[in-house]
Amino acid sequence: MGRVKITDAQRFMSDCLKAVGTASKAADLQAALLIQADKFGHPSHGLNRLEMYINDILSGACKPNNQPKILKESQSTAWVDANNVLGATASQFAMDIAIKKAQETGVGWVSVKGSNHNGMAGFWSQMAADKGLIGMAFTNTSPLLAPARSKQAALGTNPVSVVAPASKGESFYLDMATTAVAVGKIEMQLRKGEPIPHGWAQGPDGKETTDAQVAFDTKCLMPLGGNETTSGYKGYGLAAMVELFCGILSGANYGHHVRSWSHAGDGGPANLGHCFVAVDPERFAPGFGDRLADCIQHWRQLEPTDPNLAVMAPGDKEKKAAAEAEASGTVSYVQQQIESSAALAEKLKVKPMQVEVDLQ
Amino acid sequence: MGRVKITDAQRFMSDCLKAVGTASKAADLQAALLIQADKFGHPSHGLNRLEMYINDILSGACKPNNQPKILKESQSTAWVDANNVLGATASQFAMDIAIKKAQETGVGWVSVKGSNHNGMAGFWSQMAADKGLIGMAFTNTSPLLAPARSKQAALGTNPVSVVAPASKGESFYLDMATTAVAVGKIEMQLRKGEPIPHGWAQGPDGKETTDAQVAFDTKCLMPLGGNETTSGYKGYGLAAMVELFCGILSGANYGHHVRSWSHAGDGGPANLGHCFVAVDPERFAPGFGDRLADCIQHWRQLEPTDPNLAVMAPGDKEKKAAAEAEASGTVSYVQQQIESSAALAEKLKVKPMQVEVDLQ
Numbered sequence: 001m002g003r004v005k006i007t008d009a010q011r012f013m014s015d016c017l018k019a020v021g022t023a024s025k026a027a028d029l030q031a032a033l034l035i036q037a038d039k040f041g042h043p044s045h046g047l048n049r050l051e052m053y054i055n056d057i058l059s060g061a062c063k064p065n066n067q068p069k070i071l072k073e074s075q076s077t078a079w080v081d082a083n084n085v086l087g088a089t090a091s092q093f094a095m096d097i098a099i100k101k102a103q104e105t106g107v108g109w110v111s112v113k114g115s116n117h118n119g120m121a122g123f124w125s126q127m128a129a130d131k132g133l134i135g136m137a138f139t140n141t142s143p144l145l146a147p148a149r150s151k152q153a154a155l156g157t158n159p160v161s162v163v164a165p166a167s168k169g170e171s172f173y174l175d176m177a178t179t180a181v182a183v184g185k186i187e188m189q190l191r192k193g194e195p196i197p198h199g200w201a202q203g204p205d206g207k208e209t210t211d212a213q214v215a216f217d218t219k220c221l222m223p224l225g226g227n228e229t230t231s232g233y234k235g236y237g238l239a240a241m242v243e244l245f246c247g248i249l250s251g252a253n254y255g256h257h258v259r260s261w262s263h264a265g266d267g268g269p270a271n272l273g274h275c276f277v278a279v280d281p282e283r284f285a286p287g288f289g290d291r292l293a294d295c296i297q298h299w300r301q302l303e304p305t306d307p308n309l310a311v312m313a314p315g316d317k318e319k320k321a322a323a324e325a326e327a328s329g330t331v332s333y334v335q336q337q338i339e340s341s342a343a344l345a346e347k348l349k350v351k352p353m354q355v356e357v358d359l360q
Numbered sequence: 361m362g363r364v365k366i367t368d369a370q371r372f373m374s375d376c377l378k379a380v381g382t383a384s385k386a387a388d389l390q391a392a393l394l395i396q397a398d399k400f401g402h403p404s405h406g407l408n409r410l411e412m413y414i415n416d417i418l419s420g421a422c423k424p425n426n427q428p429k430i431l432k433e434s435q436s437t438a439w440v441d442a443n444n445v446l447g448a449t450a451s452q453f454a455m456d457i458a459i460k461k462a463q464e465t466g467v468g469w470v471s472v473k474g475s476n477h478n479g480m481a482g483f484w485s486q487m488a489a490d491k492g493l494i495g496m497a498f499t500n501t502s503p504l505l506a507p508a509r510s511k512q513a514a515l516g517t518n519p520v521s522v523v524a525p526a527s528k529g530e531s532f533y534l535d536m537a538t539t540a541v542a543v544g545k546i547e548m549q550l551r552k553g554e555p556i557p558h559g560w561a562q563g564p565d566g567k568e569t570t571d572a573q574v575a576f577d578t579k580c581l582m583p584l585g586g587n588e589t590t591s592g593y594k595g596y597g598l599a600a601m602v603e604l605f606c607g608i609l610s611g612a613n614y615g616h617h618v619r620s621w622s623h624a625g626d627g628g629p630a631n632l633g634h635c636f637v638a639v640d641p642e643r644f645a646p647g648f649g650d651r652l653a654d655c656i657q658h659w660r661q662l663e664p665t666d667p668n669l670a671v672m673a674p675g676d677k678e679k680k681a682a683a684e685a686e687a688s689g690t691v692s693y694v695q696q697q698i699e700s701s702a703a704l705a706e707k708l709k710v711k712p713m714q715v716e717v718d719l720q
Contacts, residue, residue, distance in 0.1 A: 071645075072643065072644070073643075074465055074466040074640075074643050075435055075436065075464075075465035075466065076435065076436040076465040076466045076467040077465075077466030077467060077639075077640070077643040077644065079643065079644040079645060104435075105434060105435035105436040105437075105465055105467075106434040106435065106436045106437030106469065107436040107437060107465075107467045107468075107469045108467075109466065109467045109639055111644045111645070113645065134604070134609075147659055147662060147671055148671070148672070149664050149665060149666065149669050149670070149671045149672070150659075150662040150663065150664060150665065150671045151662070151663045151664065151665050152662050152663055154658065154659060154662055160598075160601075162601045162604070164604055172600065172601075172604060174597040174598075174600070174601055176591075176594045176597055176598075180585065180590055180591050181590075181591060197589045197590060198590075199559075199586070199590040200590070202665075205665070206663075206664070206665030206666075207665060224584060224585050224591060224594050224595070225540065225584050225585060225586075225595075226559070226585075226586065226590055229557045230540055230541075230557060230558075230559040230560070230586055230590075231536075231540050231541060231584060233672075233674075234536040234584050235584070235585075236674070237534040237536055237674040238520075238534075238536075238598075240532070240534070240655070240659075240673075240674055241520075241522045241532075241534055241674075243655065244494070244522070244524055244532060244652065247651070248648060248651045248652050248655065249494075249641060249644045249645065249648060250644060250645050251644070251645025251646070251647060251651070254651055254655065255655045255658065256655075256658055279437075279469055280434075280437070281609060283432065283433075283434050283437040283439065284432070284437065284439040284471045284609045284610060284611070285439060285471070285473065285609065285610050285611025286611070287611060288608060288609060291607070291608045291611070291614055292604065292608050295600070295603065295608065295614065295615045295616075298514065298615065298616055299507055299510075299514060299600075302507060302510040302511070302512050302514055303510065303511045303512055303566075304509050304510060304511065304566070305509060305510065305511050305562075305565070305566030305567060306509065306566075309509050310509070311507055311508070311509045311510045312508075312509070312593075313600075314593075314596070314597040314600055314601075
């Protein structure tokens with residue numbers, strides 16, 4: 001492990017994107033998205049993703065300096081063509097529209113095609129929450145999820161995110177893949193040499209596996225809920241719902257037509273679909289923020305099963321990680337990440353990150 | 361088991377509601393909602409619920425002949441006071457508004473307070489899909505779900521439902537509780553004298569139990585995803601999201617403030633909250649129905665893990681059950697249900713259902 005100053009890690013990510021021709025504004029926004037994931041303790045969606053974006057720009061699969069545009073709109077909806085820009089540029093453009101429409105009519109619903117990976121979905125929902133709105137963001141992704149009973153993957157890890165502002169400085173923050181776990185969690189068990197729990201992933205025979213290597217090689221994740229006995233068809237249904245809001249509604253690539261991860265950078269444009277929704281709670285019953293804060297505080301004080309593991313409200317884990325990162329001014333990365341970033345710095349002739357070895 | 365003609369079961373449910381003073385229109389709608397659940401193979405939400413509604417009317421907790429009203433509205437939103445009518449009356453009133461607003465502005469988002477149990481959520485989403493829209497319905501319910509790490513329940517089974525029309529006569533139909541399973545599934549294992557799988561329910565010590573009796577007595581269901589290892593916090597987050605859209609947004613009872621099941625009929629008005637959303641897919645990319653049908657058909661032909669268990673699209677199970685019920689013109693009920701319905705008929709002086717004993 002090594003520690004890097006937050007400002008330096010963010011500078012490095014932005015510099016790399018600029019080095020491959022991305023305009024400053026787009027590079028800075030994409031770097032802000034990535035560093036937030038690292039601060040939130042979701043390293044899979046942080047610096048770890050940088051190289052994929054760089055490869056897509058270098059291969060011409062992503063055009064970071066294009067402009068997204070509205071193809072069609074009504075009072076509360078917009079259909080956007082991201083025009084193959086970086087996912088962050090497309091997402092900010094679209095969520096801005098959803099926010100404006102929610103401020104005008106109570107709801108804004110924006111569907112985006114022609115986009116690229118847009119990082120941690122919650123980052124975009126948070127944009128709406130920062131304006132006092134309920135924000136929602138969804139995106140489709142490459143096929144990795146096996147529908148209940150299926151031997152093959154047909155949907156992505158398709159996240160659902162909802163963020164809402166509450167009174168007393170509280171907020172509701174939900175950002176979850178609709179698979180039981182992300183591939184990164186399997187990778188972690190593999191590194192530790194430990195098996196994976198039931199309900200995470202399938203082997204090539206379509207059956208649950210607890211072998212981390214088999215799971216990693218097969219890349220066929222189980223939906224949230226695991227197998228049929230524990231209602232895995234619900235997680236499958238949720239992933240399909242996200243696809244309905246994203247690729248199917250926007251006319252982007254959808255479901256089984258989305259390029260696979262292994263082709264990142266050499267499979268042509270990703271043409272991903274996203275969906276952004278903003279809803280104004282002020283249009284409904286007064287006291288929304290108070291009721292939400294009451295729930296959040298109630299959940300935290302529930303009697304825990306294990307006295308050492310307090311019940312958390314959705315988002316508490318992320319907020320705690322971010323507060324710790326802010327307090328130290330640093331984020332930490334695994335050795336492999338540090339090495340690949342150093343190699344990237346050399347390749348792109350960018351000033352490398354300054355790493356302090358973490359002795360923990 | 362016994363079989364009853366669909367028309368006779370529906371007539372019986374409507375008659376019982378009318379016998380306790382419900383006007384015909386409201387009684388017929390509530391009966392249509394219940395019979396649809398029985399046809400869909402979800403008996404927990406069908407005739408099984410009738411007695412709870414009757415008890416609520418008899419105790420004065422529900423006022424079936426009141427009128428719901430709009431308290432506040434904007435171009436794309438409405439806040440509705442159900443005024444303590446039956447859940448079906450409130451839901452039809454609210455979804456009608458959501459549909460009209462979606463037809464005008466692209467989206468309608470309606471939040472309802474002061475309501476009662478509104479049956480199978482998908483029934484209301486289907487109303488929007490029947491008009492060519494994407495329909496969504498959510499409701500809060502009595503606390504039964506234990507948040508991840510909690511010994512106590514704090515949220516309901518809070519369902520999410522999404523229904524959307526596709527080309528080629530297909531549709532997407534998702535209607536799922538955000539708990540791993542419903543209480544009814546535990547009851548079924550109890551009757552069979554079999555244990556329940558891991559990941560369904562907790563015992564009084566807050567730990568997973570496989571003892572059906574302990575699970576049934578504790579009434580503390582695990583969220584979709586099961587324990588923390590298999591991401592049960594995601595199901596908890598989804599249940600909380602539904603509460604945010606329902607009780608919290610509408611100012612109804614919410615979360616831990618919702619009356620418990622055991623008080624049904626003697627705990628005063630339920631004051632439940634619902635949320636109904638309609639979105640017009642025509643405001644986005646042309647070809648929505650074709651892409652959705654393509655996915656549905658793709659999912660069905662995926663190679664199954666067990667050659668005898670074909671992969672299904674969300675809603676296939678319900679549609680198959682409904683087609684079988686339509687073909688035979690009957691629905692079947694367990695013996696206990698038949699007996700309690702006969703007792704109810706006698707109590708309310710209503711013509712009983714005519715039951716054919718099912719020899720299966």
